[in-house]
Amino acid sequence: MSEAVSRSRPKYGVMRIVDVMHYRLPLPAYVSILHRVSGALMFFALPFILYLFEQSVTSEYSFEYFRGFVSHWFMKLVILVLAWGFFHHFFAGFRHMQMDVHVGLDLPTARKTSAAVFVVSLLLTALVALKLFGAF
């Protein structure tokens, strides 16, 4: 192969963020990237989650403090985001293991199961939102 040909050839491989933005991703790709995002989110929030758990369980005083702490609207929002992360990661992970045993690998089924991940996780998140912001 000559120099000129190899130099004019477009480079493939690692994409930059600006390249990614132009891509219209299929639904399973959104499930996949959000699986990663939600996992990273929970990883970074781990000490905060443990702190909340500590306050809720250590003593009756800390329990009351916990109740006050999580009644703030911003904390409710943080907890809601973490709840979404958990639900999405849970059901996307379930879908992963289902594909590990070669179930639903064909495109139409993969689209349906990825839609199911969104529907179930977002419905449960909505339920948590209603509970947090006092609808029931």
Add this chain to the structure above:
Amino acid sequence: MAKENIGPKRLVVGAHYGLFDFLAQRITALVMAVYTVVLLVLFFTATEFSYQGWAGLFANQWFKLITFATVLSLLYHAWVGMRNIWMDYIKPMAVRLTLHALTVLWLVACAAYAAQILWRV
């Protein structure tokens, strides 16, 4: 790979552990999923929605142990996942190695914190 993987070219970061971590990620996920279901069932079948009821659950030694086993599963699961993320997006080896080390420290510290919380109830 074998010939190139010697001396200064030796691979020091990456998921070159084959099947083990893949399986570990799945098994730890199952452990956490089962724990979630157990916790939810215990929570929603509880008769006493109070501090006493909630802390009473974690006061049992068997439940502390199950919870801590789940925390350790989470540690390993999160390690595999975060390592995958660093490997995909962080290319300079020194930066990646540092992030790997920090990830391990972060997770081990979190597990220690969880143990401290659990055995104080």
